[in-house]
Amino acid sequence: MAYLQKCAATVLCVALAGCAQNMEIGKRHLSSANTTDSEERFGQHSSEATSSFFGKHKSKRVAVSGFDDLSGARVENGTSTAVAASGRILTHYILLENNNKNHYTLLDRSVLNELLNERRLAGQVNATNEAEVINAAPEFMREGLAGNVPPIVAIEDLLPSDYLIYGAVVGYDKRLKDDGTGAGIAGYNISNRHSRDQVSVMLELIDVQTGAIVGIGFGSQLIESTSVRASIFAQLRVNRILEFEQATILNDPTTLALIRAIDMALGEMFQDATS
Secondary structure (H helix, E strand, O other): OHHHHHHHHHHHHHHHHHHHHHHHHHHHHHHHHOOOOHHHHOOOOOHHHHHHHHHOOOOOEEEEEEEEEOOOOOEEOOEEOOOOOOHHHHHHHHHHHHOOOOOOEEEOOOOHHHHHHHHHHHHHHHHHHHHHHHHHOOHHHHHHHOOOOOOOOOOOOOOOOOEEEEEEEEEEEEEEEEEEEEEEEOOEEEEEEEEEEEEEEEEEEEEOOOOOEEEEEEEEEEEEEEEEEEEEEEEEEOOEEEEEEEEEEEEOOHHHHHHHHHHHHHHHHHHHHHO
16 A cells, blocks of 8 residues: 555656646746736737838828627627627727827727717707707897807817728637646546647728728737646545545636737738838
8 A cells, every 4th residue: 555655646746747847838828928018918019010101101090990700710699709809999909009109090980870979969969059049049130140159069070081900800720739648546636738729810901092902911829728637536544535626727818819919910911001
């Protein structure tokens, strides 16, 4: 019995060393993914190319027209949900981060209907106010006031965009790498597993006046996942059984992977449009 316990301890030590190494790699990778350095995470690939493109063009207004998940990796009710449906707003975020020198104006088209509704409400408020002012004025002044009452709510014209950006998640490849190790003896078991996914993004820059695609870009990012499991099942004495299990899982955030893939695609797209 003592010999078996020594063998079990030796095997588990070796297995633990291998699992600990993989877990440490996973922790370092996750720590890198969670870095608080926004300059490293957002805009490092696209900032220079974005500024270069708009610095050479008089047209300065850009909008993100849409961002779809075309990967087909996970389909629910006919819609792919491989990653969070946040591509448009993440693209907005990177473009705003890159625009520290005000090279361009970023327009939002995702809430266009809401904007139009609010503008209609403002128009109704102004029309009601004008009617009240005219009705309260002497009759000889009413004709001159029609159309000349200052609005309560100022409404400026909506700006048209010069360029549209269309983006899509074009691939979510699961388990590009999937491996693991494990060992067990005399009720002592330990195992680890490491897998690697990849998310891929493509962006198009479209000239609104001509409808021509003036630039296209591709970006991808790996998503790492590491897990370690350990369990013990031993009979200490008659009617005395020890059972223990523990697991640790580290996953890269898919949202950060999507941001970095978009950043890479933006840089390549604007570089392509500039050349």
